[in-house]
Amino acid sequence: MNEFLQLYKRLLSAQGQLNWWPATEPFEVAVGAILTQNTSWTGVEAAIANLKAADLMTPAKIADLPIEELARYIRPSGYFNIKAKRLKSLIKFIIGDLDGDVTNLANMPLHHGRKALLAVNGVGPETADSILLYCANLPIFVIDAYTRRLVGRLEIADPTLPYDELRILFESNLPYMPEIFNEFHAQIVIHCKNSCKKQPLCANCPILDMCAYGTRQGVKQ
Numbered sequence: 001m002n003e004f005l006q007l008y009k010r011l012l013s014a015q016g017q018l019n020w021w022p023a024t025e026p027f028e029v030a031v032g033a034i035l036t037q038n039t040s041w042t043g044v045e046a047a048i049a050n051l052k053a054a055d056l057m058t059p060a061k062i063a064d065l066p067i068e069e070l071a072r073y074i075r076p077s078g079y080f081n082i083k084a085k086r087l088k089s090l091i092k093f094i095i096g097d098l099d100g101d102v103t104n105l106a107n108m109p110l111h112h113g114r115k116a117l118l119a120v121n122g123v124g125p126e127t128a129d130s131i132l133l134y135c136a137n138l139p140i141f142v143i144d145a146y147t148r149r150l151v152g153r154l155e156i157a158d159p160t161l162p163y164d165e166l167r168i169l170f171e172s173n174l175p176y177m178p179e180i181f182n183e184f185h186a187q188i189v190i191h192c193k194n195s196c197k198k199q200p201l202c203a204n205c206p207i208l209d210m211c212a213y214g215t216r217q218g219v220k221q
């Protein structure tokens with residue numbers, strides 16, 4: 001079994017099935033993918049709660065909202081003026097190209113949908129791939145800062161690889177299934193939040209035995 005698959009199975013067995021993304025509706029996932037840029041999920045939750053409390057969580061309602069008002073609702077997510085502009089751009093794409101339904105990405109060839117998303121202002125590879133995977137259930141692996149941190153410490157890949165090279169490395173070492181990409185990314189995020197933090201808590205790490213960094217530190221469980 002290759003190291004990527006082994007890592008997936010070990011995290012799954014240690015943390016249990018997570019059935020992520022932490023949002024209920026595909027459109028909310030897309031909104032969250034923009035709001036989570038450069039911020040923690042706690043701020044995103046508060047911003048999403050504001051939009052839901054005002055009954056604004058639809059593409060049409062956010063499209064109609066003046067941008068200054070939108071910025072006020074999403075203030076807890078940080079960089080709210082930039083994110084308000086980015087949300088407006090994404091929603092213009094969802095309404096104009098996807099008939100108002102982000103799940104229609106699943107009806108396009110994956111590379112077309114990805115290219116179109118990447119052309120939207122403020123949508124980079126991580127945001128595009130989060131939307132493709134978590135809104136449209138398409139088989140694309142999401143690379144984020146947690147993924148880079150973990151592969152670097154485990155020494156199973158060069159954490160400085162360009163985004164698409166690292167993404168393809170994961171995809172080519174796993175069964176090509178969105179369910180597995182979805183669950184594996186969630187497992188990495190939770191593991192890095194709980195154990196493999198900036199200052200890692202290696203002593204209680206469930207994958208210490210397969211980690212070059214932890215082993216080098218002489219950490220014992």
Ligand code: SF4
Nearest residue numbers: 196200202205211214
């Ligand atoms: S042993 Fe430490 S560095 Fe390695 S994965 Fe676990 S927490 Fe991270």
